[in-house]
Amino acid sequence: MKVSILVSDLSSVGAGRWGGGSVRSFLLAQSLQELNYQVEILGFIFGKKATVIPQSEISVDQFIGYNYPKFLMSASQLLKKIDGDIIYAMRPKPTTFGLALLQKSRSNQPIILDIDDWELSWYIGKKWEYKACLKQLYRDIFKSDGALRQPDHPFYLKMLEGMTKKASAITIHTKFLKDKFGGTYLPNGKDTELFNPNYYNPEKSRIFYGLSGYRILMFPGAPRPYKGVEDILLALEFLNEPDLKLVIVGGSPYDDYDAQLSAKWGRWIIKLPKYPPTEMPKIVAAAHIVVVPQRNTPAALAQFPLKLTDGMAMAKPILATRVGDIPEILGATGYLVDPESPEQIAEEIKLIFQNLDAANQRALKARERCVERYSISSMSNILECVISKL
DSSP states (O other), rough: EEEEEESSSSSSSTTTGGGGTTSSHHHHHHHHTTTEEEEEEEHHHEEEEEEEOOOSSEEEEEEEOOOOOHHHHHHHHHHHHHHEEEEEESSSSSIIHHHHHHHHHHHOEEEEEOOSSGGGGGGTGGGGOOOOOOHHHHHHSSSOGGGSTTTTTTTHHHHHHHGGGGGEEEEEEHHHHHHEEEEEEEOOOOOOSSSSSOOOOHHHHHTTTOOOOEEEEEEEEEOOOGGHHHHHHHHHHOOOOOEEEEEEEEESSSSSSHHHHHHGGGGGGGEEEOOOOGHHHHHHTTSSEEEEOOOOSHHHOOOOHHHHHHHHTTTTOEESSTTTTTOOOHTSSSSEEEETHHHHHHHHHHHHHHHHHHHHHHHHHHHHHHHHHHHHHHHHHHHHHHHHTO
16 A cells, blocks of 8 residues: 655755654654555645755655646646555645645545644634735736745635545644544654664763753744744843753744844854754753743644654653643643743743753653654554544
8 A cells, every 4th residue: 555645845944844854744654654555755846946855765756846827737747646545635735635636536546634734824814815806816817926826825725725525534733723624633743762862862962062061941943933932032031041042953944033033132042053853862862951932823723843742752851831732742741831921931941950850850751651642653553543444
């Protein structure tokens, strides 16, 4: 049995980030391989440099994406390459689910639709409407840079969201998305053998990455306003202890938000570049605390922060906010504060470092919880049930 996973963006700002290894589509591929399925990933690169994704057991095919009408040529090339018995479409987008529905109409392959984000949350949500006079409509369709020439324009996203019931099965990874779309809860897993703290020495990692002598709060991801990094930095301002540092790994590939943070709070920030996914456990080992300070926004509610399972798998104390599924994911194994509460964050940072041994013992419980509930094997078990019902 073979599964074809369709991805809308395989570039360095999409699923190709981190070499592909730690994002949802690749986690699903690993889980399917554990069930002895053959897996291929097919996706587009839109106006961006192709990402070098290591060719391991997962076959990855990238296709140059264009705006309409030229996109139809790209879509045709991708459709010809699909040879899975099952199509797994990542998100209800024209470039994935739309093409999957087209392929199903020809060959009747079952479609699993995975929804790991609410696309319309970036466009004010369900209230978004396309409003244009006839003149603007003409421009949007016929001008070379017309808005409706973009394959995943919100007009088409809203249309595809209304067609999700055409999927043979739906998988989601937060309760927010389950309430909106239904489907089977399939939380993100972590390769808990790769992310195993027994293989790494924290002090050696701190020396290797130039972090020795500091107390490290680590944010191993791409900062964006809704992820609450500013609240951590405000907390560090309150504490005003020079050896406390926020380490940001990889930075933001989307905009200049990193530069904005550095301009205002540079004295508290240490930046590490993007590393291959196989090196992330060694980096996370250097942390004293992993921080996941999500803000209470629709974008945050729809997401399962992979930073959580980074920290849990590596048995690190986790300081996070009471947003979405975070409290349930952590159970009693982390430290929780209200969103957008720098004063509470500062208090918890003090508390953790005053009782670091106890915090590390709690973190060992977090690893146990991660192995049990949020591993690649636990993903495989759920996927086996989903596929058996197709």
